[in-house]
Amino acid sequence: DGGITQSPKYLFRKEGQNVTLSCEQNLNHDAMYWYRQDPGQGLRLIYYSQIVNDFQKGDIAEGYSVSREKKESFPLTVTSAQKNPTAFYLCASKAQGSPLHFGNGTRLTVT
């Protein structure tokens, strides 16, 4: 079945450590997105990529980095510079003219 796989489902890290969240899709979608979701809030866009080897900052990119070396993969690194990294992270992809498809998310807890 086609879809988006985010791993791991739960992730725990110590403050000051970088951590990378995985997102893989086999939908052959060109565009991929990372969102952050906090309790009682809508989704906020971190980074997006419309094509391989190209990506753009979203609304809250500070403290995050991404790469898009392959069409299928769009990993997100949460760096130690991110002041409040504990959140639920959602990866999405889309084809031209179609709505977003979401993965099941990764819940990151930093202590």
Place this chain on the structure above:
Amino acid sequence: AQSVTQLDSHVSVSEGTPVLLRCNYSSSYSPSLFWYVQHPNKGLQLLLKYTSAATLVKGINGFEAEFKKSETSFHLTKPSAHMSDAAEYFCVVSDAGNNRKLIWGLGTSLAVNP
């Protein structure tokens, strides 16, 4: 500027009764409007979308929404709630075809009581 307001942060209904989740938007352009559902600790799933075709949009799981330009509303309804409908619902507005400009509502938590 575009914005979206979900008028209720929490809605509670009894199983078998109608569901109404309210959403108002503002947009300078012809908007695309979406409703997404999120079950606990899961990703989001598209329920339905409006993209300037029929104003009454039917979605999955028996949900539908009506685009009312005069009221700038896009309320989500279902005639009869099921226990499995308990989830968080998000109303989203965007420039037609431009998901970079998605504006998300803060969500409405739907509880379904037996």
